[in-house]
Structures are given as C-alpha cells and as structure tokens.
Amino acid sequence: MRSEPDIVRELREAEKLGLLKGKTSLVYRDSSVLDDSGKGSDADVDSSFSSVDMFFEEPVDRDELFRVMVESTSDLIAITTFSLNPRYVYVSPSHEKVMGYKPEELIGKPAFDLVHPEDKKRLFSLAKRYISLKMKGLFGERNHEISERFEYRVRDKIGNWRYLESTANLVGNNIVFVSKDVTERKRFEHQLMDLKKRFEDVAFSSGDFIWEIDVSGRYTFVAGGVKEILGYTSDELVGKTPFDLMPRDEAKRVKRVFEEVVSEKKPIVNLENWNLTKDGRRVCLLTNGVPILDETGNLLGYRGVDKDITERKRMEEQLRDFLDNANDLIQSVDSEGRFVYVNKSWLRTLGYTLEEVKGLTVFDILRED
Template sequence: MNDVDLKNALERIATLERELSEYQHIETKLRENEEKFRLLVESTSDWIWEVDAHGKYTYVSPQVEMLLGYSPAEVVGKSPFNFIPSEEVQHVGSEFIKCIENRLPIIALRNTNICKDGTLKILETNGVPFFDKKGDFAGYRGIDRDITERILIETMLKQERDFSNRLVETAPLIIVILSPEGKIIRFNTFMESVSGYSLKEVEGKDWFDIFLPESHREKTKKIFMTAIDDIQTIGNLNTILTKDGSQKLIEWYDKTLKNAEGNTVGLLSIGLDVTDRKEDEEKLKLFRLLLDHSSDAIEIIEPLSMRFLDINETECKTLGYTREEMLSMRVFDIDPMLNADSMEEINHQLLQTGSVQTERIHRRKDGSIFPVEVNVTLVQHDKSYILGIARDITERKIAEQSLRESEEKFHSITASAQDAILMMDDEGKITYWNKSAEKIFGYSENEIMGWPLHDLLAPKRFLAAHHIGFDHFKKTGEGAAIGKIVELAALKKDGTEFPIELSLSTILKNGRWSAIGILRDITERKKMEKEIKEKDEMMLAQSKQAAMGDMIAMIAHQWRQPLAIMGMEINNLLMAIGFNEEITTDYLVKLSEALNKQVQQLSTTIDNFRNFFKPNQSKVEITIDEVIHNTLNIIGSSCENNNITLTIHDTSKSSLLINTSSLIQVFLNLLGNAKDILLTNKVADAAITITVTETDEVIIISICDNAGGIPESIIHKIGQPYFTTKQEFNGTGLGLYISRSIIEKHLFGTLTWHNEEKGACFVITLKIKPDKEDVTPE
C-alpha cells in the first residue's frame, strides 16, 4: 500500500466516522421524536388511527380502549363500519367512499360508534389520504374525537333555544328587541297580532316613527337615546299606534342588553297590553262610583251570621255609620224589628223564590228610625251571599198619606163640580163618574160604571176613528186630544146629540194608561157664539155697505183719468176729421190701442169693485205685492188727487193662501183712515208708507202716515165697535174693529197699532203657513 492509497483509506475512514456520527445523531433524534410522538399519542384523549386502501385498520392508538372499550388488537384488521350502527352505515359509507374516490380529506365527519358495552358514542372523524413511495394511494391516517358530550350540550342548547323561541312566540306578551339606535330587530307573534304589523314590514325601521304617537315621539326618542346604556323600567305605561291607527295602552318592562365585554347591544322590552284591563278598571271604578252614588243603600250580607261584608256610601250616609263601623255590624243592629221568626220567614222565601221584597224599619246611629223598602236576593258566587237593596221610603209614605188625603179631596171636589168628570181605563171602560156627569148625560153611576165610554157617549160617525186612535193610546198614552181642550159632540141617554168642551189628560197606573176627562155642556155657549157670529157678519156687511159710498167715490177718482184720456183722444180724432187731415191706418191702430188700454183700466177697477162685494169668495194663492196693487187700483187715484204720496217698500217673496177681498178690505180701511187724518190735519207733504218684510214664518205689513199720531187719550179706545174719530166724515166706528176681526178670525194673524216719530203705524202680521188648527174649510 503506497502513501496515496493510505491517504485515501484514511479519508474514507474519516468520512465513515463522520457519517456514523451523523447517523447516530439522526437515530438519537428519531428516537426522541418517536418518544415524543408516543407520549403525544398516549396522552391525547383523541383516538389516532390508520387504515389501508381497503379501509381496514392497520394502526389504532391505545385511546381506542378508553373511547370504545376495545383494545387496539381487537380493532386492528377490522373496518370502521364494524363499529357503526346499521342505520348509519349507508350515510357514513357514502361520505367515506366519496372521499376515497376523490382522494379528499375527511373533515368533521360525524358518526356513531357502538362501544364494547353496547353504549353509543358520537365521534368526529378527521383524516387525510397517504400514498406509498410509488405515489399509489395507500390509505388514510386520522383522528377520532369523542363529541358525545358536546353533541348532548348542543342538543340541550338547541332544545332550550327552541323552547325559548316557542315561549316567546306563544306567550301572550309583547316581546320587542331594539338596537341601540332604536331600530326594530325583532318582535314576537303576539306583537304582530296586537299591532297589525308583521315583523317583515317593520324590521330595521325606527320604532318611534312607527309605533309612537306624534305628540310625544321626539321627546321619548331623545330620552331613549340618552338612557339606552342603563335602562331598567318596571310597569311603565305608554301608548302605541297600531297599523289601523287605533291606540293600545302597554305596560312595559325594559332592560338594556349588554355583551360579555359590557357593551350595549340593544334593549329588551316585554309589554302587557293593558288596554282592556284599563278599560275594565275604569268600568270597575265607574261601577263602584255608581254604586256609592246610588240613591239606594246596597249591602252584601253573609247568610249565616247576617254580618255585612260590603256596603255602599249611601248606606253609610243614610245610617250615620262609617264604613269600618258597618263592616263590624250585623243586620240585627240596624233593624230593630228583625227577630228569629221574621228572619226564618225571609230565609224560607229566599230558598223558595230566590228573592224577597218587604217593608222594614231601619234605625240610624242617632237612634232615629225610618221606613225602608228592602229587596233581598240570594246570589251565588264562590259561595252563597245575600244582596240587599234598601230604599228610604219616608217621602213615599208621606206621599201615600197625601195621596189618600188628596183622593178624599178629589172625591169631595168632583162631587160638587159643575162639569162632568170621568175616568176611562186602558180598555176604554168608565171607572169614575161624578154627579155632574149624571146630570149632563142622564146616566147614574151604577148604570154606566164599567161600560165602554165611546160606545155609549160618542155619535156613531166618530166610532171608527176612535178605535184606530185608542190602540195607539193604550200603548203610548198619546192621542190627538190629549193635553188639549177640544170641542166634540156627545150623546145623552135619550139619544140627544149636544156639543161639549173636553179637556183630556192621561195617567200611568200600574203600567197601564188611563184617561181623565173634564166635560162641559157648551150648548148655551154655542148658541151665543152663533149669535155673535151672525152679529159680526152683519157688522161686516154693514161695514162693506158703509164703505160702498167711499168705494164709489174712489172709483170715480179712478175713472176720471182714463175717461179724460179717452175724451182727449176722441177730440183729437174729431179735430183731424174737421181739418180734413189724413187719417192713416197706423194712426187708427195707435188710437185703438190707447182707447183699449183705458177701457182695460176701467174694467179692472170694475172687477176689483165687484170682487170686493162678491160673497163666499174662495181662497187663492197670492203675494202681498199683488194684493197691494189691487188695492191701489181702487184707492190709489184718490190719494194721488189729494196730493198724498204713496211709497211702497216690499221685500217679501212668499205667497199666502187667503181670501183676497178680506185683506183688500183691511188695506182700504187702513189707507182710507190714513188719507182722512192727513186731510183733516192738512199735513204738508202728506205721505203714506207701506213696508212689507218677511221672516221664515211670517209676513209683516206696516202702514204708516205722517199725520202726527193717535192721541194718547184715545189710543186704547180705537178698534172698539162704534168708536170713531171721524164724526165729520160720518164714520160708523166699525172699520178698524172689522179689520182686526178679519185679520184675527179669518186670516189668523194680528193687527196692532202704535205711534212713531211722525205719525201712527198699523202693523199686520200674517203666518206664511198657518197652523193646522188655524185652517178652516172654504
């Protein structure tokens, strides 16, 4: 061996030594890593495994025995599906095959394993594929972790969450969660039913804008934003608006929500809809208020001890005790006449009928006594109670005594009355008949009592109308003659018909209507009225006859102007003929028209005169303006020829249904009187003013002159028959009397007079639509 060879050999030995040293170092590190891996595998609670390409375990860590109860030897060589329940094999197998086929890692695959003792455990499997040196798929290595307890906790948490959600959604409470900004995060089904909004409609929207009334929206929102970090309210009452615009009163219980770091994340609000409760409370308060202010004393009594359990304010005031004093007392303390026997009788009736009405005597705290009417009822609630209602009947007793005395007076008065007084019950039968009724009708009390009133006393022609009206009277106590004085016809016992004046009133007795009538025989009065009517008609005729001379004079005045015009036109024609002037057709037509116009005016005057004196004139629909125009056709020229200015102010529009000539007669009388006094007093600028105004109900006509007025010494006398101030004019003193009679009796109005600054005014007031009783047949 030469030096070169020795050198090379030494270098190889040195290299081998170095390699051996590195190998020993690597081997040491490997053993250290294997020890670390072994310690890691043995100390972890997870099961580490390896399966080959056929899915058979080739390695399992010792933890398999702790997890499933099997030793590693019992597991190696078997498939994972040997330990999985049959019902899960298909699901887990499909997932496992999918991973193998695609060489995908197994991630968090949950699978149930059967332990050696038969119990079940849920494992979470994670694994990755590995390959041999050639790159061929060799199997999976992975870890199984026992998640049974975690799954159990998750299940319990889910169940708890589900329970909470069901509780939230089914609870009859409003549950709302708001963000720190007041936005709606969530509310439950009950809130949807109360508000009318679904969560979807309002989620993320401002709570205050949607649900709070505008009047305090901004103020409440400002308070919320200020206090959101520390809100905890109990029983705060607020009103919310519903979708339909109605309001609900809510009692809120609020608490700020914070996360683990203590930051505010929202507000939890639980609300009770107390709208109905508040209404019920108000109703209860109202009921108690009504109870306490009842005019009757009300008591709740314990049946066995007869002790007062509750009483109203009226009971306390009536008896003079405080509420506390009354609640310590028994019925026997206020009813001095109540004893064992009477109490037994009341209890017997209560058991038989459930209620008793009786009159008793109550004693006040000061010892005074007073009569009461007591209604006692047995009521059942949680047990039996006695409800007592006591009414002070002191005034009723006084009234009953007064009634008895009044009835005695009534009988004594009616017995001596000159008018017939009778009563009729709801069957139409006579129940009372005084002595004067016997004299007037001829029936004795014994003969007529209990007989139908109308069948005996009313003429047959009225019976049909009576039967119709009487049915209404029986039900309502109302009738056409009730509360009025009417004139009717009646029959005496001998069949004689005679006129009566009847005053009829009603009385409700024991729930039934009766009538009381006072009848007066007005035969003599009717005779006198007939005589007066005949006298009035005679005076009216006299007045018209007396007016005839004035009328003829007025007509002469009215005719003078048309006749003068006609004479002038005829003279013009004669002169044209005398001078041989050409007389054209146009001239003759104009002449004819002028003459015809004057003839028409003459004819109108004659018609007005004839109509004025025509008897039995019919009523016509006419305006006051038309009546004034017809009147002035008669008297207008007379006034004009005497230099009297006639001024008319008429603002009325309505028409009246009247006898025209009657009103014309009144106007002629009033205008004639004014004309005469103006001429007598020789008034300069003599004037008569006619003013017509109208309201909703009446037309008012004022006829005023400027003759200085009526002397105060005689103003109360004018209008009386045969009183006149026109002796020099041969006045009859009937004009104004007849005028007032016409206005009041025929036109159903009024005629009054008074003095004004320049003269006298006569005022006629007429109804536009007369009352039915004012309307008389033609």
C-alpha cells in the same frame, strides 16, 4: 418570557419520562436573535422559536419517537384501509380512555360497525366518492391529498353514542383519522336548542308581544300576539324600531326614557307607551325588558314583553272622569299624607288650584281651630 412551542414541550416530557431511546440533547434556535457570527442564539429567549434542533448522542429509533408522540396525545388517532368497508389497522391507546375499547379489540374490525346508522350512510357516500376520484387519478402520488373534516356518532363499549369531530387524510392506501371527542359540546348545543325551541313555543303561543332589539333599538326578533295587538306580522316589524310605531310626541318622550335606561344598562320596568296599529288605532302597551350583555358586559340589545293594556287604560280614564265630576269631595294620599289625587269638587269647595295642592299634605290644610 414566552412559552416553548408545543412540540418542544412534548419532547421535553418524553425525554423526562425516559420514553426516548438514546441520550438526547434539545437545542432551540431563534432566527431573530443572532450572535456575532450570525448564528441563532440558543436556550431561553423572549421570542417565538423558529426551529428546533435535536442532537442524539446515541441513535434514536424514529418509529419509537413517532409512537411516543402519537400515544401521548389525547386525540383519537386511527388508521384504516382505504375501501368501501374500511378496517382498522392502527388504533391509538387514547381510544380506551374515551371509547372503552382497547386497541387490540378494534384492529381488523370494520370501522363502520361502530358508526351510527344515520351517519354511516353519509360516511359511506364520502368513501365511495373518494375511491371514485382516486380511480380517476385526481389525487396523484402525493400523500395527504384528501383532507375532510366532519362530525359523526360512534358507539362506545358500554353502548352510548359519542360525537367525534374528525379529520380524514389519505396516506397511500390508508386513511388516517384524527378525532376529538365533542360529546359534551354537542350535548350543550342540544340543550341550548331545546331551550330555544321551548322559548319560541311559549312566545308563539303567548297573547303578549315578545321581542328582542339590537343595540341600535331595531327589532331582531318578534313573536307572540303582535299581529292581534298591532296588526303587523313579525316579518314586518323586524328592522323597525319601537319608536316607528308611536305618535311623534310619544316617540320623543319614550325615546328619552329608553336612552337613559340604555346608558346605565338597566332593565325596562313597567314603561307605558302609546302606539298606532297598522290601521291607525291607538293602543297602550306596558313594556318590560332586560338587557342582553356579552361575556365582557357590553350591551348587545334588550329582550322583553309588551302587554296590551289599552282596555285597562280606558277603564282607568272612565273611572278618573267619574271621580273628577263627582259631587263628593274625593282625595287620595300616599303613606306620608301627600296628596296624589283630588277631584274638581274638592278644589272648588276648598278653594285650591291643582298646582297649589301639589306637594301639600293633609296636615298642611288642617285648621288648628
């Protein structure tokens, strides 16, 4: 069963609390459900309501009804004069809960007195423009010809600045403001902006290559020492893929690894890959990254860091070359005794080939005698 319309629920609550003068009967009609006479059916139906009829067994003060509806909302509703220095002529009770002011404390006071100085200039310019337009007769006789949405800061009773998101409507010679307190939302947005700024500061001062890619593998953000490492500017890399920077065979190898990682939404851990700089030099990068997921777990891309380990790789190659050509027999085994490295002298002296050594342990080659 679908829920009742908001207006129906609000009127029901007002009726239960005895806030409506006179005895009322609420009937809800759905034009999509017709009886034999062609009239809409009453009461509960599993569809949206198209109309609400209110039958008052006793006369109802419609001003009272309006007051109940306005005063029961959590929105801030205020009515001001329409001038360059608007003054409050009505303030809803919700202002006391949000702002700390009782309505009687604000009635007759200039509305701009509570507005932040930086925002006051903007609101004053809006008021000036509206008055100028009205004087030119661009609004005609109808109400609600102005409808403007904006954010601004106001000072609450204890002196704190609160953010309001307001809609202003011209009604006759008054302006009706309907506002929501969005202070917490703005605070959260500012925290996100601070974190983003902090991240960017770290990224741009880092000697590493910091990046983000989308789900198709194309760079969407590049910062840090990319210019020093690869010779490209950040703007030159945005839109490219990491594979565009690799030699062909290396791109094929790394792409296979990347596709496997992406298919399982796993992090990228210590992935070594060779790249070509803008001037054609080979550099080795150590890549680490984490997946970026939306609130439902869908993959949006990856965010990570590339470290230039070219010098380390060159030193490793020099060390390996030295060990390979040493006259001594050199071997390296893991914790289970399996060979992970033997040099040429070891193979030559013991008569094994490199393929034969793979998978063997030191115990496999020990002689019983």
